[in-house]
Amino acid sequence: MSLSRTSPVASLIPERLFIFELANNHMGDVEHGLRIIDEFAALARGYDFAFAIKLQFRELDTFIHPDFQGRTDIKYIKRFSETRLDRAQTRRLVARIKEHGLYAMCTPFDEASVDRIVADGFDILKIASCSFTDWPLIEAIGRTDLPVVGSTAGIELLDIDNIVSFMRHRERDFALMTCVAQYPTPASDLQLNQIDLLRARYPHLRIGYSTHEDPNETLPVAMAIAKGATLFEKHVGVPTETYALNAYSASPAQARAWLDSARKAYACAGVTGERVEPSREERDALRDLRRGVFAKRPIAKGQRLKAEDVFFAIPAQPGQVTANDWSKYTHYTATDDIPAAAPVTSAATRREEVRARILSIVERVKALLSESRGVVPGEAELEISHHYGLDRFDRVGITMVTVVNRGYCKKLIVVLPGQSHPEQYHARKEETFHMLHGDLVLRLDGEDQVCRPGSVVTITPGTRHAFESRTGAVFEEISSTHAVDDSFYTDPAIGQNPDRKTFLRYWLA
Numbered sequence: 001m002s003l004s005r006t007s008p009v010a011s012l013i014p015e016r017l018f019i020f021e022l023a024n025n026h027m028g029d030v031e032h033g034l035r036i037i038d039e040f041a042a043l044a045r046g047y048d049f050a051f052a053i054k055l056q057f058r059e060l061d062t063f064i065h066p067d068f069q070g071r072t073d074i075k076y077i078k079r080f081s082e083t084r085l086d087r088a089q090t091r092r093l094v095a096r097i098k099e100h101g102l103y104a105m106c107t108p109f110d111e112a113s114v115d116r117i118v119a120d121g122f123d124i125l126k127i128a129s130c131s132f133t134d135w136p137l138i139e140a141i142g143r144t145d146l147p148v149v150g151s152t153a154g155i156e157l158l159d160i161d162n163i164v165s166f167m168r169h170r171e172r173d174f175a176l177m178t179c180v181a182q183y184p185t186p187a188s189d190l191q192l193n194q195i196d197l198l199r200a201r202y203p204h205l206r207i208g209y210s211t212h213e214d215p216n217e218t219l220p221v222a223m224a225i226a227k228g229a230t231l232f233e234k235h236v237g238v239p240t241e242t243y244a245l246n247a248y249s250a251s252p253a254q255a256r257a258w259l260d261s262a263r264k265a266y267a268c269a270g271v272t273g274e275r276v277e278p279s280r281e282e283r284d285a286l287r288d289l290r291r292g293v294f295a296k297r298p299i300a301k302g303q304r305l306k307a308e309d310v311f312f313a314i315p316a317q318p319g320q321v322t323a324n325d326w327s328k329y330t331h332y333t334a335t336d337d338i339p340a341a342a343p344v345t346s347a348a349t350r351r352e353e354v355r356a357r358i359l360s361i362v363e364r365v366k367a368l369l370s371e372s373r374g375v376v377p378g379e380a381e382l383e384i385s386h387h388y389g390l391d392r393f394d395r396v397g398i399t400m401v402t403v404v405n406r407g408y409c410k411k412l413i414v415v416l417p418g419q420s421h422p423e424q425y426h427a428r429k430e431e432t433f434h435m436l437h438g439d440l441v442l443r444l445d446g447e448d449q450v451c452r453p454g455s456v457v458t459i460t461p462g463t464r465h466a467f468e469s470r471t472g473a474v475f476e477e478i479s480s481t482h483a484v485d486d487s488f489y490t491d492p493a494i495g496q497n498p499d500r501k502t503f504l505r506y507w508l509a
Contacts, residue, residue, distance in 0.1 A: 012147045012173050013124060013206060014050035016266070017231045018259065019105060021054045025237035025249055026093070028083040033093050036238045039252050041100035047259050052103035054126060054233070055093060057113035060084055087116070094120050105149075107131075111140040118144055129153035129181055132163060142166060147173035149231060151210050152194075153181035157201070164202055175206035175231055184248040185212045190220055195227040206230050215250035218257050222265035228272075234258060291323040292316030292343055299338040304331060304499060310344060317343045328502070329355035354502075357390050362507050365399050365414050372437030372474040376401055376412065376508060384502040387422055387494045396420055402482075411477040415440065420468035423490045425461075431479035432458045438473035442466075451475070464490060 020040045026033030037053055044051040061069075064077055072078045085093075097104045098121075107126040108114045114137070117125055127150040131137050141148060148167065152160055160176070167174035178194040190213060198207045208231025209224035221232060235249040245251060250258060270276055278286075291312040299309055312323040320343040321332065331352040338348055361384055369376060383400045386393040398421050401412040409429075415421070415438070423443070433442065435455040442451050443466045444459065451457060451473075459465050489495050 013149065013175055013231070014103070015230055017050045017052060017103070017208075018044075018047075018262070019052045019054050019231065019233040020044075020236045020255070021233055022093075022237075023054075023056050023235055024079060024083040025235065025243075025245070026083065026085065027243045028085060029243075030085060030089040030092055032238070032240070032243060033085070033089075034096050036236065037093060037096045037100065039238055040236055040255065041097075041102055043252050043256055043259070044100075044102065046256075047263060049259070049262070050103065052105040052124060053097045054105040054107065055090065056107045056109065056128075057090070057116055058109045059112040059116075062112065063110050091120055094122065108137065108141070111137060114140040114144060118146065122146065124149060127151065127163075129155060129179055133159050138163065138166065142170050142172070147175075149175045149177060149208065151177045151179040151233075152198070153179040153210075160198075160201075164205065175208060176202065177208035177210040177231055177233060178229075179210035180212060183212050183246070184214050187213065187217065187220070192220060192223050192227060195224060195229050199228055208232060212248045215245075215248065215254040215258070218261035221258055221262045222268075225262060225265040226269060232262065287316060287322070289314075290316050292320040293322060293326060295338045295340050295342050295344060298340050299334045299344075301334050301337050304333045305344065305349070317345070319345045319347060321346060321349065325351075329353065329358060331499075354390055357393075358384070358502060358504070361393065361399065361416075362504065364416055366508070368414055368416065368437075368472050368474060371472075374412065374436060374474055377403060378508060379505065382504045382507045384504070385421075385500060386502070387489075387497065387500050389497070389499075394418065396422060400477075405482050407481060409477075409479045409482045411479075411482075413473075413475050413477050415467070415469040415473040417469065417472040419472075421466055422494060423464050423466035425464045425488050425490075426459075426486050427488065428461055428486050429480050429482060430458065430460055431477050432456060434476040434478065436474045436476060438469055439471055440467050440469050440473040440475065 022033065022036055025036060040053065058080060060080055064080070068074065068077055070081065094104050103123045104121070105124040105126055106117045106122045107128050108117055109128065109131060114125070123146070125141060125144060125146040125148050127138070127141065127148060129151040132150055132152065132155045150163060164174070164176075176198055178191070178198055180189055180191055182189060192209070195207055195209060207229055209221070209229040210233040211220060212235070213220055215234070224232065234255065235246075236255055237243070237245045237249045237251070239245045239251055291314055293310050294313055296309055296311050299305060316322050331354060332344065332349040333352070334348060335350050336348040338344060362382070365382070380401045380403060383402065384393075384397070385400065386397045388396050394416070395418065397419055399414045403410040403412060433451065433456070435451045435453050437453055440451040442449050442457060445464050449457070494500065
């Protein structure tokens with residue numbers, strides 16, 4: 001499944017955003033919280049990334065049931081109660097974040113906290129994994145104008161689909177983060193391949209990585225970057241004699257190592273979304289290993305080079321045509337005499353690219369065959385006859401598919417609209433034309449006859465024949481064995497043209 005039916009909303013969430021999750025690591029001490037912000041803001045200044053510091057809000061008087069207020073035997077009630085900050089204190093933290101020029105980000109755990117986040121001027125709102133399907137909270141978040149990031153630890157794909165759809169229909173700036181809710185998460189449980197799954201399933205969304213691994217681990221963030229994640233989150237704090245860090249929160253030194261790994265990963269990853277231009281050193285190294293084109297025999301000025309005229313060998317000389325430049329779609333004509341064993345250079349040849357013209361012919365032939373409802377053998381070779389060259393193919397030329405050529409022969413002939421086939425005869429071959437589609441004017445020894453679907457005409461050896469079509473035609477040619485030396489054109493210029501055919505094997509795909 002892919003929820004990508006609409007174009008992405010222009011994102012206010014910056015690229016390469018690294019989120020320092022303060023959470024409750026301020027320990028209910030606003031001065032300690034300010035210190036964490038100051039130290040991590042100073043750390044951020046050494047990196048060319050965007051940074052946010054994230055808080056968490058809960059209106060504890062309503063978030064905790066009245067009967068459980070003040071309980072110390074329940075882990076999270078004790079933790080949240082002991083680290084409570086009042087409104088004035090959290091506003092001091094937000095103001096300090098913004099003084100440092102960082103994004104202020106917050107996770108609400110109840111509807112009242114959503115209103116508080118908006119009123120206090122936060123830049124980005126976060127949905128925690130535990131709240132991902134808390135629909136009363138999601139509805140409140142959906143009524144804000146803030147960009148939203150959602151963590152997905154333990155969430156079923158159908159539920160993620162539903163939230164993505166909810167945000168998309170409201171045209172919300174939304175991103176997802178893969179996450180594992182183990183604190184800390186062992187390396188064997190990080191499930192970084194979930195980044196690939198989310199990126200494939202939601203190609204219009206930014207995908208990030210929220211980390212809970214041991215804070216000394218630096219490999220996962222590099223892997224996440226290589227997989228295309230663009231948002232990164234880590235719990236942080238500053239250890240003191242009073243306040244120790246938990247097992248999944250990073251100190252400034254550990255966060256620096258984490259960011260260094262990310263910076264190196266970006267350097268290794270290089271350009272995204274486009275083919276990178278090779279460096280001069282890379283181009284030189286590749287050229288040194290490429291075979292040059294050399295003349296096998298003397299080549300006269302004006303002669304078109306064929307495979308039998310050249311050989312390929314190292315070392316290639318500066319300005320020399322290489323084997324990598326040589327193909328049936330690239331034609332070289334000598335503009336100077338080229339001695340035997342001499343390098344074939346760009347300066348001594350004229351290069352002509354015919355790929356685009358050949359592909360245009362193939363597409364038109366396929367379209368006419370489709371229109372005729374004809375069925376062509378899968379690997380049958382296509383023979384393009386351009387009797388006077390590709391420049392005149394649209395007026396003089398045909399294409400043929402040889403189905404079988406044994407004691408008997410069957411070909412499928414395609415004549416494009418407006419094309420004609422010049423007059424020829426066969427000394428040995430007898431052939432029968434069976435019209436399948438379109439119109440054809442067949443000229444036999446100078447006499448015209450009109451052929452339409454169903455027409456059958458037999459042409460005996462020695463009979464001069466030519467044909468043309470106004471709207472295009474497809475017909476079968478059924479004959480005795482076809483021999484390459486048994487076609488004689490009444491215009492001798494055609495017989496003197498050795499380059500009048502192009503053959504393609506894989507053209508139907």
